[in-house]
Amino acid sequence: MLTNATWQKIPLQPIYDIAWAAVDGKVYTLWKDVLDSWLPRAKWITLHASEEKKSLSTLRYLWKKLYQQQIARDQPIAAIGGGTILDTVGFAAATYKRGIPWHAVPTTLLAQVDAAWGGKTGINFRQTKNLLGAFHMPEQVWVFQDFLQTLPDRQRKSGFAEMLKHALLDSPQSWDQIQALSPTTIPSLATLQQAALFKIHVCEQDPHEKDRRSLLNLGHTLGHAWEMLSHKTSMPVTHGEAVAMGIATELYLSVEKGYLRAGTFEQILQALHRWGYLLPLPPFTYKQLAKLLWQDKKVFAHQLRIVALYDIGQPAGLIPITWHEVQKAVRWYRTSPWCA
Amino acid sequence: MLTNATWQKIPLQPIYDIAWAAVDGKVYTLWKDVLDSWLPRAKWITLHASEEKKSLSTLRYLWKKLYQQQIARDQPIAAIGGGTILDTVGFAAATYKRGIPWHAVPTTLLAQVDAAWGGKTGINFRQTKNLLGAFHMPEQVWVFQDFLQTLPDRQRKSGFAEMLKHALLDSPQSWDQIQALSPTTIPSLATLQQAALFKIHVCEQDPHEKDRRSLLNLGHTLGHAWEMLSHKTSMPVTHGEAVAMGIATELYLSVEKGYLRAGTFEQILQALHRWGYLLPLPPFTYKQLAKLLWQDKKVFAHQLRIVALYDIGQPAGLIPITWHEVQKAVRWYRTSPWCA
Numbered sequence: 001m002l003t004n005a006t007w008q009k010i011p012l013q014p015i016y017d018i019a020w021a022a023v024d025g026k027v028y029t030l031w032k033d034v035l036d037s038w039l040p041r042a043k044w045i046t047l048h049a050s051e052e053k054k055s056l057s058t059l060r061y062l063w064k065k066l067y068q069q070q071i072a073r074d075q076p077i078a079a080i081g082g083g084t085i086l087d088t089v090g091f092a093a094a095t096y097k098r099g100i101p102w103h104a105v106p107t108t109l110l111a112q113v114d115a116a117w118g119g120k121t122g123i124n125f126r127q128t129k130n131l132l133g134a135f136h137m138p139e140q141v142w143v144f145q146d147f148l149q150t151l152p153d154r155q156r157k158s159g160f161a162e163m164l165k166h167a168l169l170d171s172p173q174s175w176d177q178i179q180a181l182s183p184t185t186i187p188s189l190a191t192l193q194q195a196a197l198f199k200i201h202v203c204e205q206d207p208h209e210k211d212r213r214s215l216l217n218l219g220h221t222l223g224h225a226w227e228m229l230s231h232k233t234s235m236p237v238t239h240g241e242a243v244a245m246g247i248a249t250e251l252y253l254s255v256e257k258g259y260l261r262a263g264t265f266e267q268i269l270q271a272l273h274r275w276g277y278l279l280p281l282p283p284f285t286y287k288q289l290a291k292l293l294w295q296d297k298k299v300f301a302h303q304l305r306i307v308a309l310y311d312i313g314q315p316a317g318l319i320p321i322t323w324h325e326v327q328k329a330v331r332w333y334r335t336s337p338w339c340a
Numbered sequence: 341m342l343t344n345a346t347w348q349k350i351p352l353q354p355i356y357d358i359a360w361a362a363v364d365g366k367v368y369t370l371w372k373d374v375l376d377s378w379l380p381r382a383k384w385i386t387l388h389a390s391e392e393k394k395s396l397s398t399l400r401y402l403w404k405k406l407y408q409q410q411i412a413r414d415q416p417i418a419a420i421g422g423g424t425i426l427d428t429v430g431f432a433a434a435t436y437k438r439g440i441p442w443h444a445v446p447t448t449l450l451a452q453v454d455a456a457w458g459g460k461t462g463i464n465f466r467q468t469k470n471l472l473g474a475f476h477m478p479e480q481v482w483v484f485q486d487f488l489q490t491l492p493d494r495q496r497k498s499g500f501a502e503m504l505k506h507a508l509l510d511s512p513q514s515w516d517q518i519q520a521l522s523p524t525t526i527p528s529l530a531t532l533q534q535a536a537l538f539k540i541h542v543c544e545q546d547p548h549e550k551d552r553r554s555l556l557n558l559g560h561t562l563g564h565a566w567e568m569l570s571h572k573t574s575m576p577v578t579h580g581e582a583v584a585m586g587i588a589t590e591l592y593l594s595v596e597k598g599y600l601r602a603g604t605f606e607q608i609l610q611a612l613h614r615w616g617y618l619l620p621l622p623p624f625t626y627k628q629l630a631k632l633l634w635q636d637k638k639v640f641a642h643q644l645r646i647v648a649l650y651d652i653g654q655p656a657g658l659i660p661i662t663w664h665e666v667q668k669a670v671r672w673y674r675t676s677p678w679c680a
Contacts, residue, residue: 063465067465067471067635072639073640074640095435095473096471096472097471097472097637098460098470098637125403128407131407131436132435134434295410298413300413302412
């Protein structure tokens, strides 16, 4: 096992050895009594959760707070919130005194099934998602399903996109199961665990993403670009929405390049459309898009790369794509009847 | 082996796969022709080597440059300089795209026998040495003894302090050998390698400093404090000078606490005095000193810690010390006939 995991209902047994906790301000407002009695000795730091705040200035603020509290190298800290909070606080833990232990407490669906697992931490820099970061496994992940009750529908839908990504990579059975679900209802504990366990198993096989773990990037080469571009507009999409649009545009290339059958692709598009994921692409120039894509961490040997599928449950790994193919996928998406 | 090491004389075989190199500006001026022909494809970034520049602003500058050069996750970069350069550039490599490969090219004696080995990277923050950092092993360490020819005497003396520390930890034979040397002459290749290999072996046994590696901190609990305090004055001491003063004050406590015989301590002090290491302590208030010491990475379970010796070549590991003992060591140092 990569990390200790606890799946639990509230109320919680108090934990006395956590002296410092960084928490999403909204979550703290909603769950203050529960959290205060769970971590009775913690000094609380509230953060604003957003892609914009997943920044060097937030990281610097966290470092300063850790310093001021004189947190020692053996003192665990806690991060409580969605993916942006866990990534930023986890990166602070990874780099403070060359790494202190941390507990991850995911409060969004996305973080419970994805971001809290596998030890990737980081911040955005120069408009590039997760350009700076480190691998630093949490000592413990606490999943409290109750938090999902106060999560807005759109955030549930965002997390559901990573669940459907896991199902596409996992097996036809998982894909069939997920098709029976709605992206905005709270999944059962079993469904949550199944989605998280898929990621946990992949990360166990390849913790530092030398090989198999890169499969989890399905939809994320183009999806990260859609996400960052939309954040320059007045209508930012969520991470999950961007990933779903990334899955659509990337799987189009899986078909074009002869990996995936067109019929299977249509079936996937139909589901994405039904769930309301196929939003218009944000406005961009090809120059802007190229600049973002060339900073992708999956670029190596001077090639852009995406995850391709042979079939549902049969990923083909990272394949190189050309800039010409990216443009073709954009043109297809913009004129496809499935896409808004 | 933790890392690939090459010990070589100039001229060097060109290396074509390094596209980006950060170098101490002084070294680049002195060795430009050699370096340009060694890394013919490198984009050069020059840095100013100092404790003050081992900072977040330098790190941010390096991240920006890596971004602008679109360095991919599989592209190795090079760091060429002394400990401050290797630490800062190594930390940039550790955190850019969650870790890219890097080559360490130590150009000072201190870096050749110590800082380049073992994968510790980091920067100073809030007046605390190496408060932020990561473990990130270089893919390759290149030791070119020739660089020592252009190194100022005081910098050679700084590196020699880490050599004598390694000898004290290693064996009476090593200590006898080092006593025959002068701190400002260029050591033979065999002496250099012996000093480096001691550290390499310790780090191999314990790469993330869970246990044995902490021995290498002999002189560094108090030494870091002397170093940081002196940097607030017009007469900063070098890292090596501060470590030697740290060894003196810490070994005093080894004697006080019954680990080390007084006669052995006298013999060590005599050598440190003869080599000119026992400089006056910088001015400070006990409040300032306490604040620095409590940020030390060896603080755990709320205890300050130093490395103690039973005898030369027989380290006793990390032992807890009280604040009262720190004050006693300061008073002893200030009134000792050995100390300036």
